[in-house]
Amino acid sequence: MSTTAGTSAPRREWEYAVSVFAGCVSGVCSTCITNPLDTIRVRLSASRGATGKSHKSLLYTVRDLFGMGVGHAFSRGLGANMMASLPSNGIYLPSYRFLQEEMAQLGVDERIRPALCAIGAVCTTNLTLAPLFLVRTRVQVDDRLTVREVFRDVMRREGFVGFYRGTVTNIGGRFVEEGLFWSVYELLKRITKEGSFKDSNSFLLTSAAMVSLTMVSKLVAVGVAYPYNVVITHLRTVNLVTRQCEHTRFFPTIRHIYQADGVVGFYKGLSPHLLRSIISKAAQIYAFEIVMYAYMCFNARAKYAAVISSNSATATSPMAVSEAD
Template identity: 25%
Template structure:
């Protein structure tokens, strides 16, 4: 009869069990932290441009300059604590879900006699579905995390409404309950499902192609390639779902009730934005997003790949 110690050792040796999940979560957390630290200054410019009244800023440079002059350099990291903690969790969930679904598809491919060695060469549809599931799993956490971050990023510097992330959570929950915390969840799920389907499809397709070209295992592909693949994946994400992101930001900075509330929901927001600004309304803030994307997503994937290899 095996001892308790033997049982623990068996679990730790089993890469399909708890250890594998721990690796996915740990490496995903490292990737998420890298993403926030690199991308946050660009993100605040994007959010300010998405949510400001028409004519507030002449462009990305004007928005960045005003933040710097009026609020100081640290303002570019306003609301960073929430995403630093929350996005780390989000990205760890994202990668854990992705890796789990990929393994499930690989097992199915192996039984069907396709997908190369171990069934790990996944088709485009499989990669998109794996990414979409990862995005939806992530969306449960990313929705409220981004809502709190956006409230902090857009509150007036002279008379702030919230003292910080925990103050914002207490205030919003106290007045509006869980529905207030999860405001904007519908466009969040649409963004995460479609966007991360495209995101991970792009990244994994490029990684699989490079592995095949070199005739090597994933761990043997130079980690720096992850930067380029991550940059491409970021562009696939944003070009696919940017209008949903604008709607999400609009709804998450809208009033909760009464005359302060402009939109009854996502469809109403889209209709009013189209009527007021046309196509331009759905592309506001795209400049800083595209500028941020290769840096933030390249950092995410190289951090994930290096952490995953170290843990393995």
């Protein structure tokens, strides 16, 4: 028993390390693909005071972003976005996977397990990386700012606490969105019996199923939880002229958005966000699962080689030869 525990512990540690690496890879893939859409979404959902422009039109915002060239559009805020999304996925996806395994061992009902795992992963990620999320938002809103300038400005005006502006709202909104996503995703996997490389007969079929289930689940989650994105963007941005936060409290911010644009104001930027979220989530989940599948195949091959080597050694040992004689 002790020997088994001794050999399984390092293996689990390796698996956790690989899952963190897989999460980082998934973050890089999704961010590089969807960065312009993320910037458009942030600008559409920000207040006029933060951008200095009335980004009412999706077409106008796209033209404004791509006005300085495709390279500028893809690189605008990419550094800050990468700085936030790489560790974010490196923490979030492994945390969710770890909690899934632990709750499965505890016998938690599989119908509520995804939502519980989502809140745990969301809290861990946001409490750890809230400063990076705030910096990313401000860099995406204002073309003239760099990551260093935003960091210094927040420290000078608000101190370290300023980096956690809107964190509670973000955790609440992310919990609704991610809890819905994982609940729908796991439900569809159980219904279709697809979406997992484990015990899969066709790599291509499983890949297509995984991407499709991810997209459908994310569509449902974003449609329900999007208004929180608009609120959190208002809480994180500052006035372009005064460099002061115009919105510091949750309910007054909701009232301001409603008075300025009505119910439609809570869905500004939904189109690019929907497209970005679906593509991003599909890339994240698929890249993560591919890396974990590659690790699983490598492990299986190593075990098989060890068994073959052990059998060969047994067959050629002196005792085996004498028994044969």
